[in-house]
Structure formats: structure tokens, C-alpha cells
Amino acid sequence: MAMAALRREGRRLSPIIYSNNVPSLRSSLLSSQEQVSPGVRYVSTQIVRNRMKSVKNIQKITKAMKMVAASKLRQIQSKAENSRGLWQPFTALLGDTPSVDVKRNVIVTISSDKGLCGGINSTSVKTSRGVQKVNDGPDKENKYVILGEKAKVQLIRDSKDKIELCFAELQKNPLNYTQVSAIADDILKNVQFDALRIVYNKFSSVVSFLPTVSTVLSPEIVERESESGGKLGDLDSYEIEGGDSKSEILQNLAEFQFSCVMFNAVLENACSEQGARMSAMDSSSRNAGEMLDRLTLTYNRTRQASITTELTEIISGASALEG
16 A cells, blocks of 8 residues: 555656756756646656657658659759750850850849758859849849749849749649740740840759859840851851841741750759759758667666656655655
8 A cells, every 4th residue: 555655646746856857858858848737757758759759750751752852863864964965066056155245134043943952042043143243234234034933032032123034833744845945935035135144053963063154145146246256256157058047047046045055954953953852851861860869868768767766766665664
């Protein structure tokens, strides 16, 4: 009877006694302000167990997201490698002149619609702002065309009046040239420009991507540069067949060049996004595992301390009754 009474008394007092015996654990684990009903034994043990369960669930999610990103990366990477053969002939013919001085610059910023992919979107936004500052001037005009929600959220804070067009949900369906060429056609119809500066992240490896700026000039600027004998002066050495004039040929070439460069840029950025997401989810899974190990150790120590405290109370009570 006495031992049963001691156990009942211990159940009522042990949460207070135990929490006071381990103040550091109490301050760290009870900070979540969880409400525990009176009479529950070893409150700290229950909190640790709940947190272990939450960390395990998060680890499962991050591992699943890593596997999904790896699967998408394999699909997009082959398309990106094949698309490089589309824009390279235009670079050989028309060149890529990022230093060209024009009045109307349109910065096409390519980003993702979803997060959890490291700093890939912040890198695109920072590069776009840098391009805008370099080409800024009293008689110059800079506008933004944004692909992806993440860049839109960041640029709208300080450049809302400079945003001309926004496109989202590019990867809702598998990326293809028809989809990207339709977006390029909308940009050409609705935006006045002398130079299109496409900002994206070029895929290097799963853990590496390179911020890149590709420049596409308008037909008028291309003709001006070719007549001035600059880098585009070699265009006069080509013979034009058919009834099309030189300006019409340049118009068609500029439009086709822009759609091809856009297609490659979107695929390269999508590869970089999936690679960055793989890396981020792998780091998150490892961090969750380390946290789970620490929580397991804390749980075992807490449980052992509670058992030791209970045994001490029982022995002390039995000794008091016998004495």
C-alpha cells in the first residue's frame, strides 16, 4: 500500500521535479509552448518524441523531392544539350555583342516558379540588376520581361514601373520549342527594343551553374553595326538569294535567333534549377539526419534520467517507511 501511494505521489510530482532538475533541457524543449494536460508524466520526453516524428517526416519529404528533381534533370538535360546546336550558328553569323551601346534595352530575366532550389533565382535577379545599372543612362531606357514567379516577386519591389511583361508556369507542361517560340513572339510584338539581354543560369553540373547574359540585337541595330564595319561587317560578304531584301532577311534572322536563344536559355535554367534543388534537398536530408541523431540522444538521456529519478524516489520512500 505504501509503495502504491509513493508511485501515485510520484506521478503527480515528477513533471515539476524533473523539469527543475534539468533547466537547460526545459528551456530548449518547452520553448514550443505546447499545452500539456495535468497528470501527464515526463513532459519533456513527449516533446522530444514529437519533434523526432516531425523531423523524420521532413526527412522523408526532402528525400522524395531529391529523387523527383534527379528524374526531371535527366529528362531536361538531354534537351538542353541538343538545343545548343540551334543558337551557335547565329553566334557565328551575327555574333554576341554584350557591349553594344543602344538606347532601348530589354532585360529578359529567366527564373523558376517554385523555390527550394538554393540561390539560383537570387543570382538571376542580381545579374539582371547589374545589367540594368551598366546600361543605365540619362537618354537610355531599360525594361524588364520576366519569366518565372520568383524573379517577379523580387524585381517588383524596386522596379515595378520597369516591368513590361511577365510569364509564369513555364514548366507546367514539358518544355518544347513551340511553347517558347510563342512567348518569344509575344515579346517581339509587345515590346520595343534595340537589344534583348537574356539573363539565365547556364548548367555546368549538378552543383555548379554559371550566370549568363546573351544579347540579341534588333534588325535595325544589326544593319547599323554591319554598315559601320564592326563585328557584324562580315554580313556583306554573304549573297542573298530570292526576292527578299537585306532588311527583311535580317528581320527574319533576328526573330529566329531570339526564339532559339530563348529556348536554350529556358532549358539551361531549368537544368540549373533541378540541379540546385537536388543539392539543396540532399543537404536538408543530411541536416535532418544529424538533428534526428541529436534528438535521439536527448530522448535517451531524458528517459534514463526519468527512470533514475523514479527509482530514487521509490528507494527513498521505502527506506523512510522501514526506518
